[in-house]
Each structure stands twice: as C-alpha cells, then as structure tokens.
Amino acid sequence: MSIQFQPLPTDQVRHLRGTLRDIYDQPIAALVSDGVGAPCRHCLRNVPYGQGYLVLAWRPFRGLNPYAETGPIFLCADDCEAASRSDALPLMLVAPAYIVRGYTHDERICPGTGQVTATPRIRSYAARLLENPKVAFVDIRSASNNCFLCRVVRAE
Incomplete structure (x- = not known):
C-alpha cells in the first residue's frame, strides 16, 4: 500500500x-x-x-x-511552504511514539485501529490500516497530548 x-x-x-x-x-x-x-x-x-x-x-x-x-x-507565523505529499516520515515527528488511528469515511474512529506506535513503525502501521477499505484516512496524534499532527491517506 x-x-x-x-x-x-x-x-x-x-x-x-x-x-x-x-x-x-x-x-x-x-x-x-x-x-x-x-x-x-x-x-x-x-x-x-x-x-x-x-x-x-x-x-x-x-x-x-x-x-x-x-x-x-x-x-x-510567517509563510512556509507546504510539505510535499510524500510517503517520507515528516521531519517534525521526533518523539519516540505517536498515536496512529484509522477513521471511516464518515469521520468516525474505526474500532480497533488506535495504537501508540513507535515512530519508526508509523509508516508500516498506517499502510496496513489503509489496506482496510473501511479506513478512509489515518491521523497521527501526539501520544502525550493527543494533539493532531498530520493525516495519512492512500497515495494518489
């Protein structure tokens, strides 16, 4: 994926x-x-x-x-260039782990998908979640504060 x-x-x-x-x-x-x-x-x-x-x-x-x-x-605060859509792990993800969670097309948590994931495993876990047709997108959130960081989608 x-x-x-x-x-x-x-x-x-x-x-x-x-x-x-x-x-x-x-x-x-x-x-x-x-x-x-x-x-x-x-x-x-x-x-x-x-x-x-x-x-x-x-x-x-x-x-x-x-x-x-x-x-x-x-x-x-000042203009910055949007990160390119890429399969590369964003540079801002420097903590040891993050919450990785799948959501359905109607923006509800897909049961059983949320997991604290070691940063080096985020890409593979997100890809595995997106193999499920019920998962429309995956959000990455802070494991300590639950803040939204970025979204992962199927490549276009």
Whole structure:
C-alpha cells in the first residue's frame, strides 16, 4: 500500500494567518519558538529557534460528530511552504511514539485501529490500516497530548 502524509491545506493556513482567528473565532496566540516542541502542521517541520509560531484550536474534520476532536496545533507565523505529499516520515515527528488511528469515511474512529506506535513503525502501521477499505484516512496524534499532527491517506 502506497501512502502519503498530508500537511494542512495552504488555503486554510492562509485564512488562519490572515484572520488570526481559530475555528471558534477566538484570537490565535503568537509565540516564539525555543527550537523544540512546536511542530508546524503546514511545513511538517519544527518551527526553528527564535522564529514566531501560532497556537490555535483546530478540528481536522469536515463535519461534527462525537469523534471530531478539537485540540491545539502550531503553525509557523510567517509563510512556509507546504510539505510535499510524500510517503517520507515528516521531519517534525521526533518523539519516540505517536498515536496512529484509522477513521471511516464518515469521520468516525474505526474500532480497533488506535495504537501508540513507535515512530519508526508509523509508516508500516498506517499502510496496513489503509489496506482496510473501511479506513478512509489515518491521523497521527501526539501520544502525550493527543494533539493532531498530520493525516495519512492512500497515495494518489
């Protein structure tokens, strides 16, 4: 199974940066990176030391349902290039493990798919989940904070 890691869409990131309002229409916070722990969901890299980043509420789902989790995410404050859709593990994934979980076409958790996965095994586990036709996409989340990091889909 060929997979692709997806960044947040550029048009959505531009909107967030332009309005400085999150999905709840609350002000987006601006901070300065200490060089660790601020993974941008657009370029899929950690925000470098001394550069600004934004903290905002995000829900990576189109619809609302009990599984449509909202949580904090980070974005580079200045324009950054969207990461290419690729099967390469995003550079921001530097922790030892992450939650990897499959979702159905109606954006609900596919039972039995969620697992804390060692970072080197993320690609193979996501590919295995996407072999199941019931799994529409796979989300990668922080194992310590449950924050959304990126989505994995079948390669186009």
